[in-house]
Amino acid sequence: MSRSKYNFDEVVDRKSSNSIKWSGNDDLLPMWIADMDFKVADEILEAMKKTIDHGIIGYDDRPDSFYEAIIQWARTRYNWEIKKEWLVFTPGVVSGLSISVNAFSKEGDKVIIQPPVYPPFYSIIENNNRIVEENLLKNNGNRYEIDITDLENKIDEKTKMVIICNPHNPVGRVWKREELEVFGNLCVKNNIIMVSDDIHCDLVFKGHKYTPLASISDEFANNTITFMAPSKTFNIAGLFASVAIIPNEDLRKLYNEIIENMGIGHTNGLSIVGFEAAYKYGSSWFSEVLKYIEDNTDFAVDYISKNIPEVKVYKPEGTFLMWLDFSSLGKTSEEIDELLINKGKVQLNDGTAFGIGGEGFFRLNIGCPRKVLEDGLKRIRKAVQ
Ligand SMILES: Cc1ncc(COP(=O)(O)O)c(C=O)c1O
Structure with missing residues (x-):
């Protein structure tokens, strides 16, 4: 469990929402589109609830x-x-x-x-x-x-x-x-x-x-x-x-x-x-989530370096996205994507969508609870080994 005032370890079911990221097959873990799986700060939700409770949604x-x-x-x-x-x-x-x-x-x-x-x-x-x-x-x-x-x-x-x-x-x-x-x-x-x-x-x-x-x-x-x-x-x-x-x-x-x-x-x-x-009012939530995200990047770098030597990784300086280099596999991006989806059951963004320089790379979204991240990394490992 996190010792944060907020519980970023909580896994929120997004399948029941209209989330684009979570709209794929049930057995596929989505780690692609850039939103995070953390609950929004109460201060923001409360402000929006107050507007709803007022009861009129005008101009x-x-x-x-x-x-x-x-x-x-x-x-x-x-x-x-x-x-x-x-x-x-x-x-x-x-x-x-x-x-x-x-x-x-x-x-x-x-x-x-x-x-x-x-x-x-x-x-x-x-x-x-x-x-x-x-x-x-x-x-x-x-x-x-x-x-x-x-x-x-x-x-x-x-x-x-x-x-x-x-x-x-x-x-x-x-x-x-x-x-x-x-x-x-x-x-x-x-x-x-x-x-x-x-x-x-x-x-x-x-x-x-x-x-x-x-x-x-x-x-x-x-x-x-x-x-x-x-x-x-x-x-x-x-x-x-x-x-x-x-x-x-x-x-x-x-x-x-x-x-x-x-x-x-x-x-x-x-x-x-x-x-x-x-x-x-979101500063306190934000400083906690930023720390959690940075810990996630450290966790991912450590896991990948130790367990998936086929994938080259380095720590980003910011964002909740990581740019992973799969080129040592000697496969096309399409082949790697096929492995990730069908063998690993994990969905990343194919680097070729990001233009030149993206072949052989995939983007991983680590804005999620640590255990979901760990699950995702295990799936990447399974895909490539
Ligand atoms: C660099 C960058 N710009 C813009 C966006 C999307 O912005 P919006 O949803 O406000 O159009 C993203 C989302 O991932 C992004 O990473």
Whole structure:
């Protein structure tokens, strides 16, 4: 049993809910899509219950306290002073990325991404008739780095935007300030708008520090759109409540125009109170869950190193996702997936969905009770041995 004030060891049955992750066969353990199997903090649930108990679910507004909650969170955690007028409500981060592509580039323009990376980065660019330019991350054996020389080579007059993921899903890097400075200076020099998906920014382990790209300098702030959300941090992804932080008034206007044209500026009332309660009252739950997740990563690294030598693993710097290298098996990703599903009865994300650099890799979601994690690791072992 955990000695935490919260019981993250509790196994909650999600099969009886509409969970996408848990919608597969009963004998398959799902360790893929990025939500966690932990119960949400009581403070958040209570705030939402109060709204339900009121009994009317009408059109609700976002009060000042909604914005103040995230401003205060960024101030105390990241020493980043966000102004209220910079904040634009956005349903989900993926929709925000797609709005950004439409707002800040034209059809035929190039948008740079850094694979292997969260799959919708590809689709939102391609589906909007822009061109994906891949700045492949360098894999240095036990950590990935931004390949600045390659980035520089990929930039041409058609390059209008770059989407960076910080911390990076799936490779688990929390970009250091110095790395961001080099990256940002290159983008600013070339007039490339930086879109930073920081949805995982709170989930950072000991010894690492998240730096908001836009907080580095006024020049960067003026050229950056940052996405933040309580969704991963507090396991409330289903509320679809995020913010785009856009200090530059001209860029904000372009972004807002799309929100208005599409009629998606309103928020579901439960999301408003859930979002606010998370940032205002969720700190204690969050610090406990972060510790539990980090212990899970240590547990997984230890188990895999000792018991599944076929799989190469390293500890991520943040997120509740681990990027496992199965390439020593000498099999295709399809063959490995087949083994995981049919022999091991465990479902991971196939790395090929994350673009180049993903062949032979699988992403493991460790945001679950320790005994579920242990079960999953045993199934991976069974699949490959
Ligand atoms: C990097 C990243 N961005 C965005 C999302 C999804 O955001 P949303 O559900 O708010 O669209 C995820 C979910 O896994 C993610 O990992």
